[in-house]
């Protein structure tokens with residue numbers, strides 16, 4: 025199954041993707057994760073990407089398209105994959121379609137996870153991430169047992185630069201202007217399925233599986 029996850033930052037795409045990996049046995053390709061790793065490793069690509077990410081802007085198409093092309097050509101993507109955070113605008117979607125058409129392996133589904141804006145703000149501004157194992161918490165919805173400390177590995181929790189309030193506003197504006205139009209793009213292709221991304225993670229996942237036709 026070749027799947028694109030649509031939805032605003034904070035809609036829970038990454039969380040659902042992690043669960044889909046287990047169910048379908050296909051990898052998640054998160055351009056946000058790939059870019060954050062490049063930033064943490066201090067690679068030239070990471071250095072270029074960081075300035076855009078810290079401002080909540082999109083990293084140039086040429087950079088992310090190159091990363092995704094390279095990733096989907098790898099062996100573990102033969103059975104399919106879950107694209108999370110890519111494409112982010114129509115230009116990226118068009119290139120992706122072209123590349124996949126050349127490979128003879130078009131997308132099956134664009135799954136949209138829908139969440140209201142005030143909930144998104146709390147999810148994003150409240151998010152804290154473990155420095156060591158990347159486990160995520162939320163100061164409004166899912167506190168760790170001990171403040172500032174990861175339950176899983178004891179690592180320090182911190183707020184990502186791009187989870188600060190000003191950056192989040194910008195990320196949501198960028199989403200409305202550039203990424204939301206992808207709904208129409210994929211609707212025209214007849215491959216959109218939607219679920220409400222509110223409530224318990226496992227309940228949302230049941231709806232996701234039902235939408236994808238898997239029990």
Ligand code: AMP
Nearest residue numbers: 055056076077081082083088109110112
């Ligand atoms: P995410 O974790 O998907 O919200 O991504 C975090 C940041 O990485 C975004 O705010 C962008 O700066 C950058 N980014 C991730 N995916 C893309 C993409 N497909 N195109 C451009 N920039 C991206």
